[in-house]
Ligand SMILES: Nc1ncnc2c1ncn2[C@@H]1O[C@H](COP(=O)(O)OP(=O)(O)OP(=O)(O)O)[C@@H](O)[C@H]1O
């Protein structure tokens with residue numbers, strides 16, 4: 001069974017059709033890269049998956065369970081919405097760390113708030129928090145930020161902030177982790193460190209969807225590539241399509257990219 | 260003489276402080292409610308709040324005070340003149356003039372709540388939408404988002420404009436003199452009529468200066484406390 005199944009997603013902003021029928025599947029532990037020119041709808045697709053936008057049509061399945069269906073969307077209660085939200089993690093282009101919290105607290109905040117809803121919260125608060133904090137320390141180590149664990153976001157470089165944002169997203173253990181151009185806001189010297197972290201996640205059998213303009217990275221890390229153009233998937237397949245594109249549109253896109 | 264004047268002024272200053280403190284106590288939360296109203300997605304509520312804020316900010320506080328002080332009495336008089344009163348008219352007829360101090364408080368609270376609401380609104384709307392989205396993606400509830408993520412960032416943003424407004428409030432309390440509330444200006448003025456002394460009135464300035472000085476230090480301290488993060 002697929003880990004992620006996206007069926008026929010349509011999304012409009014006013015009169016502009018941004019997504020015109022997006023279908024794809026992803027197996028557990030696979031990495032999908034989405035490429036495409038500016039305005040092709042990549043961000044919108046990720047935002048629809050992570051419930052920041054609501055698609056007008058289509059459905060999404062995670063692990064065989066329906067987590068989004070445009071038809072019944074209005075009847076979803078807010079608590080239900082929050083539960084299914086946790087299927088997805090999202091790393092933003094602009095990091096969006098919480099500025100008033102340290103690296104450590106940024107990573108711990110959401111899990112601690114979530115723990116309050118556990119039935120055994122009152123009885124085991126201490127143990128639960130210790131577990132969350134241990135996990136946070138491990139994640140922070142995994143993204144190489146242990147030496148800056150008590151610093152505030154404004155004291156970190158962009159690359160460091162993005163690594164913390166990755167740890168923060170991982171702390172909720174999402175089934176699918178999405179990245180929206182995680183390195184686009186970074187200087188070239190800093191992209192490497194972030195890509196390295198993402199690469200290392202692949203070994204931890206994390207299912208990931210990555211929107212990126214880093215073609216070499218996409219080719220190396222992905223199991224699957226989707227090329228979007230004007231709201232549709234113009235070509236999809238193994239990373240080899242980046243070397244041997246079949247459609248003219250992808251050819252043109254890659255040519256423009258290499259110049 | 261100097262001590263006698265000082266004691267008298269202190270008495271007036273006590274009332275000044277009361278107006279100041281009670282206004283803050285009620286206007287700070289009321290302003291937040293109005294700001295939520297004027298940011299509401301429910302159009303009629305939003306419109307009502309906006310028009311209300313416009314009216315209050317568009318007219319002088321002095322006028323508002325006078326209307327609130329004399330208004331209910333006038334309504335009462337008018338209602339008493341009506342024959343065969345229904346339940347509502349009978350109720351209106353029971354309206355009398357507010358207590359002076361209460362009238363001042365009501366006017367100040369409404370007026371400052373409106374100014375505060377605009378400051379809150381500016382502060383809340385200036386928070387990047389990415390903060391809200393990040394919280395939402397992390398499964399936070401709306402209330403958690405507000406209290407754990409947005410609030411402190413809003414506070415940091417609004418401390419400078421709030422300190423301005425609050426220092427203005429200190430001086431605005433002198434308007435209460437208009438409807439003869441015994442605050443410090445009134446206390447100082449009395450010496451002109453009673454003893455032919457003008458300096459007690461000038462002397463009141465020292466009280467304001469000290470009060471505002473303390474507030475300035477306090478807000479400076481708060482600003483510094485919030486300096487550890489940016490954004
Ligand atoms: N909130 C919105 N309201 C109106 N139009 C929008 C909105 N968000 C996106 N769009 C439009 O949708 C289209 C696709 O935008 P999207 O951000 O998904 O593109 P993208 O593929 O992520 O581009 P880029 O590579 O530049 O990030 C654009 O034409 C954009 O103008």
Ligand SMILES: [Mg+2]
Pocket residue numbers: 042043044180181
């Ligand atoms: Mg984008």
